[in-house]
Amino acid sequence: MRRLLHLGAVASLATVLASALAAVLAWRYGETILPFAVTSAMPQDGGVADGVYTNAYFGLSYPLPKGFGEGLAGPDPSQSGYYVLANLVAQAGGAGTILIAAQDTFFDKPHRDLAEAASEVRDTMAQIEGMSIDREPAEIAIGRRPASRPAWRVDFNGVGLYRAMIMTEMRCHLLSITLTARDPQERETLAQSLDRVSLTARRDPPVCIRDYAGGDQLVHKVAPTDIMPSRTPIPARIIIGSDGVVRHVHVIRATNAQRKGIEDVLRQWRFKPHTINGRAVEVETGLALRSGGGKVTSTD
Amino acid sequence: MAKRTFASACSLASMSAILVASVSLPSLAPAQGRGPTDPGVRGGAAGAGDPITGLSATERAFFEAAKDVFAETDGVPDGLGPRFNLDSCLGCHSQPASGGSAPAVNPQVAVATLLGARNTLPSFITANGPVREARFVRNPDGSPDGGVHALFVITGRSDAPGCSIAQPNFAAELSRNNVVFRIPTPTFGLGLVESTPDSALEASLAANSQQKRALGISGRFNHNGNDGTIARFGWKAQNKSLLLFSGEAYNVEIGVTNDLFPSEREGNAACQFNHTHPESPTPLESEGGASPSAGFQSDIALFAAFMRLLAPPTPASATAAVAAASPSSTTTGSTVVASAGSVLPAAAGTTSTATTSSTTSTSATVDRGRQVFANVGCAACHTRTQRSGGANVAALSNVTFEPYSDFAVHDMGDRLADGVSQGEANGREFRTAPLWGVGQRIFFLHDGRTKDLGEAIAQHASRGSEANQVIQNYNALSVDDRQAVLNFLRSL
Numbered sequence: 048m049r050r051l052l053h054l055g056a057v058a059s060l061a062t063v064l065a066s067a068l069a070a071v072l073a074w075r076y077g078e079t080i081l082p083f084a085v086t087s088a089m090p091q092d093g094g095v096a097d098g099v100y101t102n103a104y105f106g107l108s109y110p111l112p113k114g115f116g117e118g119l120a121g122p123d124p125s126q127s128g129y130y131v132l133a134n135l136v137a138q139a140g141g142a143g144t145i146l147i148a149a150q151d152t153f154f155d156k157p158h159r160d161l162a163e164a165a166s167e168v169r170d171t172m173a174q175i176e177g178m179s180i181d182r183e184p185a186e187i188a189i190g191r192r193p194a195s196r197p198a199w200r201v202d203f204n205g206v207g208l209y210r211a212m213i214m215t216e217m218r219c220h221l222l223s224i225t226l227t228a229r230d231p232q233e234r235e236t237l238a239q240s241l242d243r244v245s246l247t248a249r250r251d252p253p254v255c256i257r258d259y260a261g262g263d264q265l266v267h268k269v270a271p272t273d274i275m276p277s278r279t280p281i282p283a284r285i286i287i288g289s290d291g292v293v294r295h296v297h298v299i300r301a302t303n304a305q306r307k308g309i310e311d312v313l314r315q316w317r318f319k320p321h322t323i324n325g326r327a328v329e330v331e332t333g334l335a336l337r338s339g340g341g342k343v344t345s346t347d
Numbered sequence: 348m349a350k351r352t353f354a355s356a357c358s359l360a361s362m363s364a365i366l367v368a369s370v371s372l373p374s375l376a377p378a379q380g381r382g383p384t385d386p387g388v389r390g391g392a393a394g395a396g397d398p399i400t401g402l403s404a405t406e407r408a409f410f411e412a413a414k415d416v417f418a419e420t421d422g423v424p425d426g427l428g429p430r431f432n433l434d435s436c437l438g439c440h441s442q443p444a445s446g447g448s449a450p451a452v453n454p455q456v457a458v459a460t461l462l463g464a465r466n467t468l469p470s471f472i473t474a475n476g477p478v479r480e481a482r483f484v485r486n487p488d489g490s491p492d493g494g495v496h497a498l499f500v501i502t503g504r505s506d507a508p509g510c511s512i513a514q515p516n517f518a519a520e521l522s523r524n525n526v527v528f529r530i531p532t533p534t535f536g537l538g539l540v541e542s543t544p545d546s547a548l549e550a551s552l553a554a555n556s557q558q559k560r561a562l563g564i565s566g567r568f569n570h571n572g573n574d575g576t577i578a579r580f581g582w583k584a585q586n587k588s589l590l591l592f593s594g595e596a597y598n599v600e601i602g603v604t605n606d607l608f609p610s611e612r613e614g615n616a617a618c619q620f621n622h623t624h625p626e627s628p629t630p631l632e633s634e635g636g637a638s639p640s641a642g643f644q645s646d647i648a649l650f651a652a653f654m655r656l657l658a659p660p661t662p663a664s665a666t667a668a669v670a671a672a673s674p675s676s677t678t679t680g681s682t683v684v685a686s687a688g689s690v691l692p693a694a695a696g697t698t699s700t701a702t703t704s705s706t707t708s709t710s711a712t713v714d715r716g717r718q719v720f721a722n723v724g725c726a727a728c729h730t731r732t733q734r735s736g737g738a739n740v741a742a743l744s745n746v747t748f749e750p751y752s753d754f755a756v757h758d759m760g761d762r763l764a765d766g767v768s769q770g771e772a773n774g775r776e777f778r779t780a781p782l783w784g785v786g787q788r789i790f791f792l793h794d795g796r797t798k799d800l801g802e803a804i805a806q807h808a809s810r811g812s813e814a815n816q817v818i819q820n821y822n823a824l825s826v827d828d829r830q831a832v833l834n835f836l837r838s839l
Contacts, residue, residue, distance in 0.1 A: 119808060119815045122758035122775075125565030134563065134815055144819050146563055164557075171557040175726075177718040205722035206828055208820055212561050225561045225816075229823060279570060279771055 087295055090130050090149055090220065091123075100133050100147070105217045106247035112240040114138055115145065124299045128154035128282050128333065130220075143228040143237055149220040151299070153257055153333025154282050161214055162186070164221060165199035168212050178205035181231070189215060189224075190246040202234070209234040213241065219255035219284075219331055253286050253331035254321065260285065260334040267317035271308050271336060280335035281305055283313065289327035291318040309336060383830035385800040386837045388443075389786040394661035395535050396444025401742035402656060405638070412641035413653035414445060422462075423506040426603035426626030429611070429618035430497035430512075432480050433600060434458055436650060439478045439531040443787040446657045448533040449478040451789055455498065465503035469517040472498065477530045477795030480600065481517065484525050484766040484774075493767040495599045496520075501618060510618035527765040528794035529582055533784055536659030537580065539748045540781075541589050542735035545577045552753050555727055562724045563816040566755035569770045569778070578770055579754045582793045584778035585769035593650035603627050605647045656740065659748055660784030663713070663838035712827075716835025719828045723820035728753050728779040728813075751782035751839065760812025763792065775811060786837040800833050 093102030095117045100109040116138045121131025128151025135145040158164045165184035172178050182202035188195040198215035211226045211234055224241065228234040286295035296313045298306040320327040398410040418437040421427040427434050438454040440446050456474050459466040471479060483492045496515045501507035520526045545568075552566060559565065568577045569584040580586040586595065594607030604611055604625040611619065633642035641649060720726055729751040738744040756776040766774040777793060785791075791803035808818035821829060 118819065119760075119812065120810050121563050121815060122565070122760075122811050122813050126567045127565060129560065129565045131563040131813075134819075136819065142823070144816065144823075146561070146816050148560060148563060150560060168557045168561070171555060172561075175558070176721050178722055206719045206824065208723065208823060210561070223560055227816075227820060227823070279567065 089297055090151075090218075091132065093132050093147075095133070095135070100135065102132060105149070105220070105222060107217075107222075108245040108247070109147075109241075110243045111135055111145075112137075112143075112237060118144065121148075126279060126282060126300050127151075128284075128299055143226065143233050145237060146225040146227075147222070148225070149217075149222050151282070151284065151333060152216070152219050152221055152255070153284065154299075154335070155221065157257070158221070161197070161199045161216060161221075164214055165201050165212075168214070169201045169203075172201070172203040175205065178203055181209070182211070187213070189213060189241045190244040191242070194246045196246050200238075204231075211238055213238070217246075218252065219333075251328065253329040254323065256321070256330050256332050259287075259318075259321075259330055259332035260316070264318045264321065265316065266291070266319055267315070269312040269315040271312045280337050281309060282333060282335055283309055284331065284333045285313055285316075287318050287321070287330045287332070289320055289329055291320045293317075294329070381826060383801055383826055383833050385798075385833050388789055389663055389837050391663070392661075393443040393787065394663070395533075395658070395784055395787065396446055397658050398656050399536075399538065399658040399742045402740070405640070406656065406740060406742070408638040409641050409652060410656040412636050412638040413644075413649040413656070416646055416649045417653045418445060421601055421603060423501050423504060423620050426601075426621045428499075428501035428507065428602040429510060429613040429615065430500055431600065431602040432495075432498050433478065434461070435601070436596070439600065440534055442789055443784075446534045446654065447784070448531050448788050449790050449795060451475065453478055455479070459499055462504040462506060464499065464501065466499045466514060469498055469514075470521065471517075471526070471528060477790035479528045479530055479795060481515075482527050482529065482765070482767055483515075483520055484527060491768065493769065497599070497602065497612075500613075507618065507620060510615070510620075512613060512615050512618055527767060530790055530793065530795035532580075532582060532780075533660075533788065534654040535657050535784055536748060536750065536781075537589055537657065538655035538738070538740065538743045539659065539735045539746055540579055540733075540750060540754070541655060542738040542743045542746075543579075543733050543754075544736040547734055547736060548577055548579070548754055551730055551733060552755055555730070558724065559727050562727055562820075564724070564727050564757065564813045566728060566753060566757045566779075566813065567771075568754070569756050569772045569776075572770060577754070579778070581769070582777055582780075583767075583769040583772035584754060584756055585772060589651040589654050590647060593647040593654070597627065597647050597650070603646070606645055607647060655743070659750070660787070660839070662749075662783075663786060712831045712834045713838045714835075715828070716831035716833070716838075719824065719832050720835055723824065723832075724817035725821070725832070726751075727817070728755070728757060729782050730779075749783060751785075752779040754781075755779060757813045758811055759807065759814065760809035762806055762809035763812070765793065782836065782839055784839060786839045800836055801829075804832075 088103035090104045092104060093100060093107070095111065098111050100111060101107065114137050115135050118134040118136035121134055124130050130149045131146070132149055133147040135147070137143055162184065169180055169184050173180050180201070180203050182200065184199050184201040187198050187200045189198045190196050196215050198213050200211055200213045202211045204210065207229060209228050209231050213224045215222050226234055226237040228237055281301045282299040284297045284299060285293050288294040293314050293316050296310045298309050301309065321330045322328065398407055402410060418435065420435040433439055433455055437445055439449065442448050442450040453472060453474055453476055455472050455478055456468060459468050469481070471481070480495050481498060482494060483496055486492045498514065500512045500514055502510050502512055517526060548568065570576065571578045571587045576587070578584050578587045580589065580592045586592040591607060594605050597603045597605050598608035598612070602612070605627045606625055606629055609625040627646045629645040629648065630643060633639060636642050644652070730753040731751055732747055732749050734747045735743055735745060756772045756778050758775045759777050760775065763777065764775040768774055789798055791797050791800065792806055797803050797806070804818065804821060807814035821832070
């Protein structure tokens with residue numbers, strides 16, 4: 048246990064250092080190339096240090112509003128690839144909460160674009176008894192220039208809680224930031240704090256391709272034979288190098304035994320290199336694994 | 348050593364969770380000192396325990412026959428034991444009517460020494476506490492256990508001469524933090540739940556996914572390991588059907604072997620007094636009675652039928668009209684002030700100390716509470732409506748009902764985690780408890796740790812819980828709005 052904690056601390060430290068480096072580079076140069084250690088980060092690896100929430104996977108650095116810190120941690124990643132990345136709350140002398148979450152788009156129903164996702168949020172909230180829409184879905188930008196990113200925002204309120212949901216797409220995820228305050232001005236103050244977000248991006252991020260692992264591109268597959276019986280598909284995300292070799296495996300939700308077995312076999316899979324304009328590129332994709340004869344399917 | 352380490356880790360984890368909660372939760376709590384007060388168990392008519400409306404005369408006769416068997420007390424000659432938690436279904440499921448949940452006076456206290464039995468009452472069983480079963484988290488070798496360890500044995504009972512077996516050493520297991528508890532779940536309206544197609548539950552869970560996304564909620568179903576369909580009964584949605592639920596409870600809680608669970612859990616031959624196996628099989632000849640069909644049914648089939656045909660609880664808005672018309676119901680022995688138009692007459696003998704107008708439960712505050720409940724996000728999991736599919740019993744067929752549950756399991760965080768895995772539900776996950784009838788329930792949460800609705804709500808928040816954002820929203824409300832939520836819940 049102590050050894051595990053030690054290793055965990057080292058890993059966390061490495062992530063924090065890499066994040067800090069990325070943040071510094073982003074501050075200095077805007078968009079930058081992240082070091083390899085950051086490439087292998089997991090979506091849930093973010094955290095708050097010195098009043099700044101950083102997440103290496105998403106290349107996100109967010110100096111929190113004054114007085115804010117981490118609240119109760121959320122649950123582990125879900126079966127459908129949903130993450131509670133951060134629950135940020137006013138520690139003293141203020142009010143409001145900021146929930147940063149991400150939905151893996153490989154395991155969600157496909158949206159045409161952010162506008163459609165925002166519209167769906169708006170319609171869902173409008174159906175709740177007593178909820179009012181304060182601001183129709185509209186495109187905004189979040190983050191410091193020049194690396195700001197398009198996002199969509201919708202505001203709503205009910206029973207004295209004023210909320211805004213801001214959504215953007217990053218690394219094959221729908222990233223959402225939900226602001227909750229007791230009055231519209233507080234909500235706006237929280238929204239303005241998002242202007243301080245720094246977004247860094249790899250110059251050549253993996254291409255997101257849904258269902259890629261289930262197609263003809265897969266040239267060598269080893270079935271996971273030792274995963275525990277499970278009727279529920281086990282979600283996993285892989286990054287395939289430009290040479291077709293699996294570079295990174297992230298089993299999103301599974302038991303430790305399942306995780307180990309799946310990681311071992313997925314690293315043996317080989318793909319045809321994916322090319323864009325004749326140039327081989329990295330691919331990021333999701334797949335759902337089911338037990339029962341080691342059947343492996345792509346996302347469904 | 349491994350167990351001690353585990354126990355120590357549990358203690359540390361619990362302490363950490365409490366510390367984290369105590370540090371983090373106040374950040375959104377309103378500054379006001381006075382908080383809302385649980386109005387207490389709703390008095391007036393039970394509003395539960397009757398058959399579902401629309402049964403044919405034959406079906407009603409079947410229900411009544413099944414209800415009688417549900418109420419029967421078993422002795423050793425009937426199959427009780429050798430290890431058991433209670434001697435009847437009704438004993439556990441009686442509040443506020445047959446089929447409900449744990450009553451105010453725990454019948455386990457009396458049964459411990461009934462007919463000369465020499466059981467030591469475990470410390471977690473008290474006269475005014477909830478009916479409980481006990482599960483051990485781990486086996487002595489440290490491997491996962493999770494199973495029920497019956498509280499009592501038949502040793503010493505006059506109907507069990509010569510049997511000498513010992514109770515589990517609960518004190519020792521408690522000292523190792525190895526014991527977790529479950530209380531009975533109410534069974535009202537479960538025929539509608541059983542008749543709801545998987546596709547309807549899946550669609551319902553997906554329908555408000557955007558709201559959940561804004562609240563940090565996901566949730567998933569506990570699927571049956573054999574056929575892959577959705578299981579939905581029990582605290583972790585671990586049981587697939589009412590028949591399975593009945594068969595398991597008959598064996599595990601009362602100790603009666605049956606067609607689904609034909610093996611005795613205690614192998615001591617000196618304690619086997621009913622030499623038929625199973626002890627409660629499907630009869631091959633009718634046992635007579637008002638319902639010829641029921642006469643051919645096994646006990647577990649009748650238990651299942653009783654639960655299947657039980658009506659959902661009737662919320663206060665309907666019963667209150669009756670209660671309000673009665674002069675004796677407008678004021679009660681409790682201190683809850685029931686004003687004109689009150690829909691929540693307090694149960695006599697409840698311990699609520701609410702005396703202010705904010706705890707007066709008018710229909711207006713109930714309506715407001717329903718709205719608040721939906722707005723802050725409680726209803727994202729405690730989904731108000733579901734719809735059954737086609738059923739053999741017409742009264743159960745294609746009915747929209749209001750269980751206030753999505754029947755999915757959710758990570759409930761450190762404070763509620765019990766470390767017991769059942770099916771696909773892990774040691775932190777629990778089914779969204781249906782809230783219909785919660786107004787007349789005495790004990791809350793899976794282990795009955797509180798009688799206070801406000802405390803039950805607070806327990807939803809801790810490290811790792813899917814409910815954290817919702818509880819933060821709730822804590823940010825005015826006292827009046829939080830009171831309205833409690834009033835609304837007590838109206839159900």
